[in-house]
Amino acid sequence: MNRILAIFLCLFAGAVNLPAVWCVPLGGEASAQELNCTVKVIHSQVQGTNTSVFETLETAIMEFMNNRSWTDLQFQKVERIECTMNITIKKYDEASNDFTGELLFQLARPVYNSSYNTTVFSMRDTEFNFKYKEYDPLEFNENNLDDNLTAMLAYYAYLFIGMNLDTFSPLGGTAALNMVENIVNSAQTIEGTGWKAFDSGKNRHAIINDYMETSLEPLRRMQYKYYREGLDEMSNNADRGRAAVTEALEMLKEAHSNKPLSQLPQIFTDFKRDEIVNIYSGHGTEKEKQTVYDIVSNINASQNTYWGRIKK
Numbered sequence: 001m002n003r004i005l006a007i008f009l010c011l012f013a014g015a016v017n018l019p020a021v022w023c024v025p026l027g028g029e030a031s032a033q034e035l036n037c038t039v040k041v042i043h044s045q046v047q048g049t050n051t052s053v054f055e056t057l058e059t060a061i062m063e064f065m066n067n068r069s070w071t072d073l074q075f076q077k078v079e080r081i082e083c084t085m086n087i088t089i090k091k092y093d094e095a096s097n098d099f100t101g102e103l104l105f106q107l108a109r110p111v112y113n114s115s116y117n118t119t120v121f122s123m124r125d126t127e128f129n130f131k132y133k134e135y136d137p138l139e140f141n142e143n144n145l146d147d148n149l150t151a152m153l154a155y156y157a158y159l160f161i162g163m164n165l166d167t168f169s170p171l172g173g174t175a176a177l178n179m180v181e182n183i184v185n186s187a188q189t190i191e192g193t194g195w196k197a198f199d200s201g202k203n204r205h206a207i208i209n210d211y212m213e214t215s216l217e218p219l220r221r222m223q224y225k226y227y228r229e230g231l232d233e234m235s236n237n238a239d240r241g242r243a244a245v246t247e248a249l250e251m252l253k254e255a256h257s258n259k260p261l262s263q264l265p266q267i268f269t270d271f272k273r274d275e276i277v278n279i280y281s282g283h284g285t286e287k288e289k290q291t292v293y294d295i296v297s298n299i300n301a302s303q304n305t306y307w308g309r310i311k312k
Contacts, residue, residue, distance in 0.1 A: 033066060033067060033068070033069060033075065033080060034069070034070050034071060034073060034075055034080060034081055034157075034161050035065050035066050035070070035080055035083060035157060035160060035161070036066065036077075036080035036081065036082055036083070037062065037065040037066055037081075037082075037083045037084070037085060037157075037160075038062075038083070038084045038085070039058055039061045039062040039065065039084075039085045039087070040084075040085070040087065041054045041055075041058040041061070041087045042086060042087065042088045042089065043089045043092070045088070045089065045090050045091075046089055046091065046092045049092055049094060052134070053092075053094075053132075053134045056134050056135060057099075057132055057134075058087075060132075060137075060138050061085070061087070061138070061153060063138075064138040064140075064150070064153055065085070065156075065157055066080075068140075068157075070154075070157050070158060070161055070176070071161060071175070071176060081107070081109070081160055081161060081164045082107070082108045082109065082110075082117065083105065083106065083107045083156075084105065084106045084108075085103060085104075085156070086103070086104045086105070087101055087102075087103050087128060088101050088102050088103075088104070089101040090102070096131070097131045097132055097133045098129075098130075099129065099130050099131070099132055100129050101128050101129065102124060102125060102126045102127070102128050103124065103125040103152075103156075104122075104123075104125075105121075105122065105123070105124075105156060106119055106121075106122040106271075107119070107120045107121045107122065107160045107163055107164065108120060109164055109167055109227065111227075111231045111232060111234070111235075112231075112232035112233075112235060113232075113236075114234075114235055118227065118231055118275065119271050119272070119275075120163055120164060120167060120223075120227070121159075121160075121163050121267075121271070122271040123207075123267055123271070125152075125194065125204065127193040127194035127200075127203060127204075128152065128194070129148070129192065129193055129194075130147075130148045130149035130152065130192065131147075131148065131149065132149055138150050138153070140153070140154045142154070142179070142182065142183070142186070145183065145186040145187060145189075145190060146190055147190070148187075148190055148191060151183055151186070151187050151190060151192070152192075152194075152204070154179075154183055155180055155183045155184070155204055155208075158176045158177065158179040158180045158183070159176075159177070159180050159207075159208065161173065161176040162174070162175075162176035162177035162179075162180060163177075163211075163223070166220055166223040166224060167223045167224060167226075167227035168224070168227075168228060169224065170221055170224045171217075171220055171221065177208065177211065177212055178212075180208045181208055181209075181212060184204060184205050184208055184209075187204075197209070201261070201262070201263040202263050202267070206263065207264070210259065210262045210263070211264060213259065213262075215255075215258040215259050216255045216258060216259055216262060216264065217255075218251040218252070218254040218255040218258070219251065219252060219255035219264055219265065219268075221251060222248045222249075222251035222252050225244055225247055225248040226244070226248035229241075229244040229247075229248075230242070230244035230245035230247075231245070238283070242279055242280070242283060242284055242288070243288075245276075245279055246284075246288055246291060246292060249276075249291075249292055249295050249296070250291075250295065252265050252269075252295065252299070253295045253298070253299070256298070256299050265299045265300075266299055266300045269296050269299050269300040269303065270300065270303070273303050273306050274306075276292070276296060276310070277306055277307070277309045277310055280292055280310040281309050281310060281312050282312065286311075289310050289311045290311065292310055293307055293308075293310045293311055296310075
């Protein structure tokens with residue numbers, strides 16, 4: 001409980017504009033780094049190339065994500081935000097230092113009083129293309145954004161932090177998520193794909209634009225209800241925790257109704273499919289199960305084979 005309480009106190013400090021430096025988590029020395037990000041560069045599709053460049057790239061990205069202080073918040077080492085980035089390189093041009101690939105990422109958080117880690121966000125970025133010369137340092141300057149690789153990495157760093165904080169405090173990640181918006185705006189002038197409005201409903205621009213849109217605020221507020229009041233409460237009182245999850249899904253329904261073309265509610269139900277089914281299958285009232293089934297089936301009918309298990 002100390003771990004969650006410590007993070008909550010940190011978020012409270014930010015909410016009332018207290019200096020973040022005061023927020024030293026309970027039980028040990030604080031660290032400035034927020035992320036514990038596992039990075040894997042997969043290059044099996046690229047033939048006839050010295051593999052050292054991929055190994056160097058993997059190390060450079062991991063150090064860039066994990067060794068930098070992205071905010072003023074203080075975390076113990078064991079409290080750092082868990083995330084994974086699996087980068088599949090499809091093409092590599094050694095002469096031009098061009099990499100063509102995609103990123104599969106996952107953001108997770110622990111559930112209170114359990115060994116279970118729950119996924120907060122996960123999806124595939126199919127436009128993870130960049131230039132990188134082996135051993136060149138990865139540098140990020142938010143006031144002078146001129147490199148697509150570091151822009152994308154910073155985008156995801158702040159996205160991970162912001163979404164994680166939203167699960168511990170209502171709208172608690174706003175400051176970090178504003179940085180994501182700033183990066184997207186600045187990236188419009190650099191060479192790289194995935195940054196433009198209307199190119200895709202799932203590109204980097206679309207994800208942060210929808211997540212921060214006023215009409216989808218119920219989705220952001222759902223994060224706290226689902227994780228802090230729902231999953232974290234399960235070990236104390238399963239019925240109360242499940243009731244909060246049901247309320248959270250009602251908020252997801254509201255967000256979907258407010259902006260039916262947004263991909264975020266469907267993405268949420270994609271990576272939460274098994275978890276949602278497990279929460280309700282064999283548990284809860286018939287009315288509760290039917291309510292949840294109707295919500296998720298309306299948002300993501302492609303998963304109806306699985307949603308049917310909720311009512312068992």
